[in-house]
Amino acid sequence: MQDLSSRAKIEEYERTPLSERGLPTSVYDYIRNGATIDPDAIAFTYLPDMNDLDDVEHITHRQVLHRITQAANLFHSLDVRGEDVVSILTANTPEPQFALWGAQTAGIANPLNWMLEPELLGELITAAGSTILVSFGGDATTDVWPKIEAILAQAPTVDTVIRAGGSRSGPVPGGVRFLELVDELDQHPGDALIEPRNIQWDTVGAIFGTGGTTGTPKLARVTHGGQIYSSWGMAVSHQVPVGSVRFCASPTFHVHGIAVTQLTGLALGGTDIFPTSSGWRGPGVVDNFWPIVQRFSVTSVPLLPTIANRLVQRPDTVPANHTLDRVTSGSAPLSMEVADRFRALTGVSIAEGYGLTETSGAVVGCPRGVEPRPGIIGIPAPYTAARIVQQNPDGEHHECATDEPGILLLRSPGVFAGYLDARQNDGVVLDDGWLNTGDLASIDADGFLRITGRAKDLIIRGGHNIDPAPVEEALFEHPRVAEASVVGMPDPDAGEVPVAYVVVVEGAHLDVDELASHMRERVRERAAQPKQFFVLDELPKSPVGKILKNQLRVDAVERAFTRLLDEAGLRSRYELHSQDQGAAGIDVVVRLLADDPALLDRAQAALSSVTVRHRIHSTTR
Numbered sequence: 072m073q074d075l076s077s078r079a080k081i082e083e084y085e086r087t088p089l090s091e092r093g094l095p096t097s098v099y100d101y102i103r104n105g106a107t108i109d110p111d112a113i114a115f116t117y118l119p120d121m122n123d124l125d126d127v128e129h130i131t132h133r134q135v136l137h138r139i140t141q142a143a144n145l146f147h148s149l150d151v152r153g154e155d156v157v158s159i160l161t162a163n164t165p166e167p168q169f170a171l172w173g174a175q176t177a178g179i180a181n182p183l184n185w186m187l188e189p190e191l192l193g194e195l196i197t198a199a200g201s202t203i204l205v206s207f208g209g210d211a212t213t214d215v216w217p218k219i220e221a222i223l224a225q226a227p228t229v230d231t232v233i234r235a236g237g238s239r240s241g242p243v244p245g246g247v248r249f250l251e252l253v254d255e256l257d258q259h260p261g262d263a264l265i266e267p268r269n270i271q272w273d274t275v276g277a278i279f280g281t282g283g284t285t286g287t288p289k290l291a292r293v294t295h296g297g298q299i300y301s302s303w304g305m306a307v308s309h310q311v312p313v314g315s316v317r318f319c320a321s322p323t324f325h326v327h328g329i330a331v332t333q334l335t336g337l338a339l340g341g342t343d344i345f346p347t348s349s350g351w352r353g354p355g356v357v358d359n360f361w362p363i364v365q366r367f368s369v370t371s372v373p374l375l376p377t378i379a380n381r382l383v384q385r386p387d388t389v390p391a392n393h394t395l396d397r398v399t400s401g402s403a404p405l406s407m408e409v410a411d412r413f414r415a416l417t418g419v420s421i422a423e424g425y426g427l428t429e430t431s432g433a434v435v436g437c438p439r440g441v442e443p444r445p446g447i448i449g450i451p452a453p454y455t456a457a458r459i460v461q462q463n464p465d466g467e468h469h470e471c472a473t474d475e476p477g478i479l480l481l482r483s484p485g486v487f488a489g490y491l492d493a494r495q496n497d498g499v500v501l502d503d504g505w506l507n508t509g510d511l512a513s514i515d516a517d518g519f520l521r522i523t524g525r526a527k528d529l530i531i532r533g534g535h536n537i538d539p540a541p542v543e544e545a546l547f548e549h550p551r552v553a554e555a556s557v558v559g560m561p562d563p564d565a566g567e568v569p570v571a572y573v574v575v576v577e578g579a580h581l582d583v584d585e586l587a588s589h590m591r592e593r594v595r596e597r598a599a600q601p602k603q604f605f606v607l608d609e610l611p612k613s614p615v616g617k618i619l620k621n622q623l624r625v626d627a628v629e630r631a632f633t634r635l636l637d638e639a640g641l642r643s644r645y646e647l648h649s650q651d652q653g654a655a656g657i658d659v660v661v662r663l664l665a666d667d668p669a670l671l672d673r674a675q676a677a678l679s680s681v682t683v684r685h686r687i688h689s690t691t692r
Contacts, residue, residue: 072310076440078518081453089454089484094303097270097295099176101302101338102139106132108313108340115165116367117345119210121355124366130165132340137261138165142173142252144259147266149203149231151178156199156278159235160185160192160215161323162207162348166236166252168323168333170205175276175295176264182324183280184614185215191288192218193225198290198491199278204229205252208237213348216241223247237348272296275488279326281428290491291428293326300484301330301432302338304452305424309397310439311371315341316394318363318372320350325615327402330432331424332373344369351616357381361388364395371397375616376405377554379421383412384553384576393417399424401433403617404522404540407445408547423448425522429499429506431485435520448512448520455483458505459514471513476523476538479512480505511538528620530559530569537569537599545593546571549586551579554610556618557601560627563635563680571601572623574609581606605630621651628657628683636661639677644670659685666690 075081095101106114110133117128130138151157157174158181161167174180181199183192185207196204204226209216216238223229223244232244235252243249259265270276276295280288305311317336321328328350336343344367347353360382363369372395374382379400395417401424414420422443426433435457437449451457459477460468471477482505489496499507511523523538530537539557546555554574559567571590575581583604594600605626611619629649636645641663648660661678663670666689674687 072312072439073307074440075308075310075438075453078450081450084453089300092303094299096272096299097176097268097274098172098276098298098334099139099143099264099270101299101334102172103136105338105340106136108132110136112314112340113342114337115168115343115345117165118363119164119347121347121353121359124359124362128165132337135165135169135337138169138256139172139176140264141256141259141261142169143176144173144261144265145252145255146174146177146203147264148259151203153268154179154275156181156201157203157205158183158196158199158201158229159324160204160206160218162213162215162237163320163323163328163345163350163353164207164236164348165345167205167207169256170233170235170252171277171323171329174205176268176270179275179278181278181290182329184322184324185213185218186614189218189221190225192222195280195288195290196222196226197228200228201226202228203231203233205233205235207348208234208239208241210237210348212353213237219244270295272299272484273488277329278491279324279428289495292488292491293428293431294488297431297485297487298326298330298334300454301326301426301430301434302334304455304485305331305433305436306335306339308436308438308449308452309399309422311335311339311341311397313339313341315339315371315397316367316369317341317343318360318369319343319345320353320356320378321373321375322350322614326426326428326432327373327615331399331401331426342367351375351378352614358385358388361390361393364393365390368394370394372399374398374400374421376400376403376409377612377616377618379405379413380409380554383409383416386416389416395419397439398422399433399436401426402615404524405445406547407544410443410445425449425520426485427506427508429487429508430481430483431487434481434483434485444519446521448522450518450520451481451483455481455485457481457512457514457520459512473516474513476511476513479508479510479520479522481508482506528558530557530567532559532562532565532568532598537596539569542569542571542590542594542599542601545590546573546586548593549581549589551576551581552586553577554618556610556620556623558620558623558627560603561631561681561683562602566682568602569599570603570605570627572605572607572610572626574607625649625651625657628659631681632659632661632678632683632685635677635681636674639673641670641674641677645674657683659683661685661687663687663689 114132115130155178420443422437424436425448459471611622
């Protein structure tokens with residue numbers, strides 16, 4: 072395998088154009104090529120119940136390719152062509168994967184997060200223009216089917232519903248054509264495509280929802296080439312061997328669970344292990360992680376930082392000898408404290424990586440041959456370039472110096488084809504082919520990148536910029552802190568101040584005063600020391616394990632407004648209504664419960680120095 076452990080070696084590798092690397096132009100051919108390595112090797116291993124690891128479904132590469140071909144032919148028979156979209160309420164089970172790749176072969180797949188509200192799912196399906204909705208039938212952990220009727224009420228474009236595995240006990244939806252995927256697949260040939268398409272590298276293969284933590288998610292158009300590149304680029308960089316066994320627990324409606332995990336296994340003749348239909352969210356998955364690793368000789372696992380944190384809190388479960396060879400982490404920054412604990416417990420270092428929906432998956436990683444360093448996300452994969460820039464008020468970009476933080480721009484074969492709503496591309500897809508990631512990063516003299524945070528996560532205290540990442544790292548160093556996040560809270564004097572949200576290690580007691588003392592010792596910058604600490608049972612997270620800081624910011628705003636209004640003598644005499652408007656910030660409405668001019672004056676005076684947008688009115692106005 073090619074040694075790509077330095078920027079110089081990657082540049083040498085890049086002298087051969089990507090077009091000469093022999094990569095196919097469609098994900099179907101990419102998967103088909105992988106199936107020829109050893110057609111009878113196990114491609115999918117599905118474990119539906121963590122209480123019974125002997126209850127296993129094995130599917131070979133030959134069978135997976137056969138099912139994908141049947142699915143593509145089924146969609147073709149349903150008049151799916153070219154840019155026609157098939158929406159899929161997916162799960163970490165085999166049948167939705169057949170639909171996912173079959174839909175991309177016939178048209179465009181639109182994998183969706185089934186946990187979203189039916190109204191929002193209907194809105195996304197309608198925006199994508201889907202006429203076919205494929206959905207997992209549900210089970211004890213992924214109860215999606217009860218939403219179908221409500222989704223259809225909001226998705227008038229859908230005329231066909233296909234149930235893809237899971238329980239068949241759910242009611243058949245009315246007013247649409249209804250099909251059972253498994254029954255229908257057997258009615259179509261699986262040895263060849265009825266009408267092969269001319270799919271090019273830049274042909275859109277999937278539409279993913281992204282940025283859905285506030286408002287309606289954007290719909291990102293990801294190409295066949297982008298998915299292939301993300302899978303191939305990381306495999307080349309990490310020197311992933313043929314036949315590797317991967318633990319695939321990330322959600323399959325997200326590029327991390329598709330390109331970074333599943334697709335690489337299919338392309339390299341490996342085995343993808345699917346633990347429960349809900350992946351990491353499934354009951355018992357984290358508790359049974361090491362037994363699964365041992366039982367199925369897992370060699371590779373793409374982790375999420377929150378999962379790594381949970382694993383290190385179970386030191387007694389780590390076997391003395393295990394098969395894990397490569398552990399990666401993405402989707403959010405990994406705590407250095409958690410990384411050190413994991414390495415001490417397992418003997419394996421976690422290699423961080425970086426990617427977005429807009430890059431079709433990971434495009435930056437720590438190459439094989441380089442010892443991972445906590446906080447370093449690695450080096451751009453071959454054929455991907457990175458720039459760190461500062462933006463002036465006129466929107467012009469200026470290059471940052473070595474190790475100087477700035478906005479991370481990427482140019483890569485993995486960069487997506489833009490959002491479905493082209494108006495959303497402004498400021499993201501730049502004229503010269505670069506992608507504005509919105510993340511803050513620095514690059515060292517050897518070309519390795521460090522993510523320092525999101526531009527929107529910076530806390531500005533009295534004109535002083537505070538990066539929450541090192542403050543969070545200090546929190547993780549406390550032995551009784553399991554999870555932590557730092558956000559800005561509105562302050563009438565400083566504009567905003569840092570506050571910390573923490574989750575306590577299970578079974579432990581945390582004294583907040585002692586935690587404050589711990590932070591004063593470790594955070595030398597006084598302005599960055601959290602002004603308050605809030606202990607929660609759990610932090611809000613996205614389906615891929617990212618801590619939803621926007622929800623914590625809303626909570627911090629409401630706490631600040633409540634304190635200021637209560638101190639003004641208005642306790643129990645008002646109601647607060649807050650709404651996160653994404654890039655536009657947070658809006659707060661204060662509704663006074665009496666039409667009293669004196670109360671209005673006191674409320675206005677209490678909030679006069681708060682910079683968060685707010686309106687105050689009485690119940691009668």
